[in-house]
Amino acid sequence: MKKSKQHLSCWVVTEGIAGTENQCIGVAEALGMRPVIKRIHLREPWKSLSPYLGMETWWAFDPLIYPPWPDILIAGGRKSIAVSRYIKKMSNEQTFTVQLQDPRIRPGNFDLVAVPAHDPLRGKNVIVTAATPNRITxxxxxxxxxxxxxxxxxxxxxxxxxxxxxxxxxxxxxxxxxxxxxxxxxxxxxxxxxxxxxxxxxxxxxxxxxxxxxxxxxxxxxxxxxxxxxxxxxxxxxxxxxxxxxxxxxxxxxxxxxxxxxxxxxxxxxxxxxxxxxxxxxxxxFNGILEKWTYEPLNDAEKVAQAIKMRMKDRFKADIPS
The missing domain is CATH 3.40.50.2000 (Glycogen Phosphorylase B;)
Structure with a gap:
C-alpha cells in the first residue's frame, strides 16, 4: 500500500548547528513536509571514536532515539552519520536516508547524498547542487x-x-x-x-x-x-x-x-x-558602489527534493506528488 505525502514522516537530524539544520529543514520543506527536529549528540566513547567505524548502538545518542522510525531521514554534519546508519539498520532499511554534505565515507551507506559543486564527492547516488540547500522561497x-x-x-x-x-x-x-x-x-x-x-x-x-x-x-x-x-x-x-x-x-x-x-x-x-x-x-x-543586475536564482533545496521524490517513488512506490 502506497503512503501519501500526508502520511509520510520525516526527521531532520543534526548536532544543532544552525546552518546545517537549516539546510536539512529547507529540503524537508521543499518536500512539503513538517519534519521532527532531532538535535543529537554522541555519548562517550562514541563521541571520541570515529563515526565511520559503524559501531552505533542505542546508548550512543543523547537524547536517546526510539521507533517508530521515520520514512525519511534528512541529516547533515559529521555527528549525524552514526544516527543515519543506526536508523537505517534498525528500520530494516525502510527509512530513506538523505545525507547533506560529504560524509567522507562510501555514499552507498545512504540512500542519497547531496553535496555542493565545490565538494569533490561524486557517485551513483550522489546529487550535486550549485551551492547549499536552504529555506529561502x-x-x-x-x-x-x-x-x-x-x-x-x-x-x-x-x-x-x-x-x-x-x-x-x-x-x-x-x-x-x-x-x-x-x-x-x-x-x-x-x-x-x-x-x-x-x-x-x-x-x-x-x-x-x-x-x-x-x-x-x-x-x-x-x-x-x-x-x-x-x-x-x-x-x-x-x-x-x-x-x-x-x-x-x-x-x-x-x-x-x-x-x-x-x-x-x-x-x-x-x-x-x-x-x-x-x-x-x-x-x-563589494567596492562601495551599488549596481543593479539580474541572474537565475539558486534553487538547490528543490533540486534535492525532486531527487528524493524520484528515488522514493522507485523504491517504495511512495506517492509524493510534485
Missing part, C-alpha cells in the same frame, strides 16, 4: 515582507541587507576590514538592514553598532524576533561577508544582486564556491 519572502512591514518599510530605498559573519576555521575578521566596511556603508545613500552573527567578535559588533545608526538604519544584534527573512524580502541589494557558504547560498537564492565582503583566509572549497557564484552572475566583490 518566494512564498516565505512574501510572508516576511508583510510580517516585517512596520519595521522595515519606513527605511529609505534602495534598501540593502548587510549580513555580517565573522571568525571561523577558514576566515578571520580584521579591524581594517570592519573599518573599511563602516566607511563604505556610511557613504551609501540607502536604507541599511544590518545583522551580525555569533561568530562576529564582540569588539567588532560593538564598533559596528556604535558607528552605524540613525533613521535610515536598522541594526539587529540578536534581541527580539529575528528579521532575517524580512531583510532578504525588503532588500534591493545584499552585502554579505564571504565566510559562510550557507549565508551566500541563501542570498543567491533570492535572485537579488549579491556583493561579497572579503575576509582574511579562505580555502579551495570556498574559492570554488566564489567562482561558481561569480560565473553564474550572482555575486560581485
Amino acid at each position: 518566494d512564498q516565505k519572502l512574501k510572508r516576511a515582507h508583510e510580517q516585517f512591514k512596520d519595521l522595515l518599510s519606513p527605511l529609505p530605498a534602495p534598501r540593502v541587507a548587510v549580513l555580517i559573519g565573522g571568525n571561523s576555521k577558514t576566515h578571520k575578521m580584521s579591524e581594517q576590514t570592519v573599518d573599511t566596511l563602516i566607511q563604505q556603508l556610511k557613504a551609501l545613500k540607502a536604507g541599511l538592514m544590518i545583522t551580525v552573527s555569533r561568530r562576529t567578535p564582540a569588539n567588532f559588533r560593538k564598533k559596528l553598532r556604535a558607528s552605524l545608526h540613525g533613521d535610515s538604519i536598522y541594526f539587529w544584534d540578536g534581541e527580539g524576533e529575528n528579521p532575517y527573512f524580512g531583510f532578504l524580502a525588503y532588500a534591493d541589494y545584499i552585502i554579505a561577508t564571504n565566510d559562510s557558504a550557507s549565508m551566500l547560498s541563501e542570498a543567491a537564492t533570492t535572485g537579488k544582486p549579491l556583493y561579497a565582503i572579503n575576509l582574511e583566509g579562505g580555502s579551495a572549497k570556498f574559492t570554488a564556491l566564489y567562482d561558481m557564484l561569480k560565473n553564474r552572475g550572482a555575486m560581485k566583490p
Whole structure:
C-alpha cells in the first residue's frame, strides 16, 4: 500500500548547528513536509571514536532515539552519520536516508547524498547542487515582507541587507576590514538592514553598532524576533561577508544582486564556491558602489527534493506528488 505525502514522516537530524539544520529543514520543506527536529549528540566513547567505524548502538545518542522510525531521514554534519546508519539498520532499511554534505565515507551507506559543486564527492547516488540547500522561497519572502512591514518599510530605498559573519576555521575578521566596511556603508545613500552573527567578535559588533545608526538604519544584534527573512524580502541589494557558504547560498537564492565582503583566509572549497557564484552572475566583490543586475536564482533545496521524490517513488512506490 502506497503512503501519501500526508502520511509520510520525516526527521531532520543534526548536532544543532544552525546552518546545517537549516539546510536539512529547507529540503524537508521543499518536500512539503513538517519534519521532527532531532538535535543529537554522541555519548562517550562514541563521541571520541570515529563515526565511520559503524559501531552505533542505542546508548550512543543523547537524547536517546526510539521507533517508530521515520520514512525519511534528512541529516547533515559529521555527528549525524552514526544516527543515519543506526536508523537505517534498525528500520530494516525502510527509512530513506538523505545525507547533506560529504560524509567522507562510501555514499552507498545512504540512500542519497547531496553535496555542493565545490565538494569533490561524486557517485551513483550522489546529487550535486550549485551551492547549499536552504529555506529561502518566494512564498516565505512574501510572508516576511508583510510580517516585517512596520519595521522595515519606513527605511529609505534602495534598501540593502548587510549580513555580517565573522571568525571561523577558514576566515578571520580584521579591524581594517570592519573599518573599511563602516566607511563604505556610511557613504551609501540607502536604507541599511544590518545583522551580525555569533561568530562576529564582540569588539567588532560593538564598533559596528556604535558607528552605524540613525533613521535610515536598522541594526539587529540578536534581541527580539529575528528579521532575517524580512531583510532578504525588503532588500534591493545584499552585502554579505564571504565566510559562510550557507549565508551566500541563501542570498543567491533570492535572485537579488549579491556583493561579497572579503575576509582574511579562505580555502579551495570556498574559492570554488566564489567562482561558481561569480560565473553564474550572482555575486560581485563589494567596492562601495551599488549596481543593479539580474541572474537565475539558486534553487538547490528543490533540486534535492525532486531527487528524493524520484528515488522514493522507485523504491517504495511512495506517492509524493510534485
